[in-house]
Amino acid sequence: DFDGSQLPEDLAPISKGLAEFTATDLSKVHELTVIDRMKIDAILSELNLSSSQYTDPSNSPRVGRLLGSRRVVTGTVLGTGGDGIRLDGAIVNIVDSTTGLTGSAEGTIQSFFAVQKDFVFKVLDSLGIELSKEERDAIEEVPTESFLAFMAYCRGLDYQSRGLPEAARQEFQTAAGHDKNFTQPASKLQALAPPSAGGGETSFDGFEASVTSESDKELEVTGLDAVQSSTVINGGFIRNQVDYDRFGLSPYKPPVISEGVLVIIRGDLDAQ
Structure with a gap:
């Protein structure tokens, strides 16, 4: 994620776009498995963390463990005067809580994708990943010139x-x-x-099936413990309240939970 709190109010939302497109570009690299941004937003909401708090490397290990990730890429978007911007990034290793800087990417707000692509390649260089021509070409694709x-x-x-x-x-x-x-x-x-009236994929049964399917898929891909890989699938299911507290604070892998579930329900329960 990128912290855009130091930008003017009308430009601050670019931090969201830069974070999304960076995640999209990193997902084009076969060596990486990138966590869906909606899962990240769900965890930040549960933890009551703002973007600036999340991008603080001191908070990244806790968030990373909740997300079931091995590394967290964070960054800050700063104005450099006039229409200039700079991205400063860091990669936090969740295993040992070490942090490495990616190097800065600079340019004008109008050349936002050139800056963003430069940042992505710096991240990949920091990770020691050698890209194929196909991967590099895919990353260099620009979604819009507008x-x-x-x-x-x-x-x-x-x-x-x-x-x-x-x-x-x-x-x-x-x-x-x-x-x-x-x-x-x-x-x-x-x-x-809006969800269809007939249920189907948008019904609770469909949602529950989706949770299970995505959890199993992510476990298979990442090889992570089932507790880690299913913690935030589809928006904030935590299997055990005690482990919710311990998971974010302990540097050790949590125990496998054999029973018990906590479901977080949001919304107006009195709505017709």
């Missing part, structure tokens, strides 16, 4: 992370209007579509 589309998309991500779906929907629609070839806004709009 600054207005990018900014609207970033505002949509910001609203979505704050639980404001209607405001997010309007911004994603604006982004799509500025650039018809920018495919990400359409994907977000589809994800924000």
